[in-house]
Amino acid sequence: MSDQHSFALHARLKADTFEVIHLPLCRVLLMNDCSFPWLVLVPERMGVTEIHELNGIDRSALIEEISRASEAVKKVYSPDKINIGMLGNIVSQLHIHVIGRYRNDRAWPGPVWGTGPAQPYLAEEAASACERLGRTLALTA
């Protein structure tokens, strides 16, 4: 069985996100917090917690998918800056945050993590955001 077939998304990531699209390496998720345009990329590899544990081929794929996600957030939301983070202090399954930031958002210029309770999307807003982001990501091959 390939890693991809045995892959299971961490329960916390599953609970906090909507699925946007599958890219060759990563599952792309939308964080259920409309305070920020916020994607999470999860390489579909089990047991990996650090970037240096991926092999070189996966690392190349990962940086291309991070770049595509960054470009998609920029195109759809026109933020002032993109923030990228791989922390994993709470959920150790390797996952990459790609977040659009604005000079007037509530956490600027600090990082977003831990700055307040999530503002959940309305169902139709989440569906619309996933659709736009998925379509834009599919175009940035």
Added chain:
Amino acid sequence: MSDQHSFALHARLKADTFEVIHLPLCRVLLMNDCSFPWLVLVPERMGVTEIHELNGIDRSALIEEISRASEAVKKVYSPDKINIGMLGNIVSQLHIHVIGRYRNDRAWPGPVWGTGPAQPYLAEEAASACERLGRTLALTA
């Protein structure tokens, strides 16, 4: 003139760090804050603020150098987790934080940015840390 020859490190990054080593793409710096084992990688490319603005060759080099930095911090300091961040909300010149984290450090499990004043190294401690990190990085080609 190549990008590399016209490259200038942002004054704030220069003021806050010690130089560890030059890798093929990035200048590797040690943050002058001994609260955390903390490297900063700066691709020697002028005018780049987002990862999707680098070309594909540079992106591949970047992820390999991030991986090497992550591995070096792990080897030298044995942290519980590596945190990687590309924010740029204050200093827009593209730079990547690679930080060793411990379950008992002052910011765990949150991110380190903005969690308190930097604890500057003593000169001999900084020299020793740069030497060990530089030697370890040179070995992880």
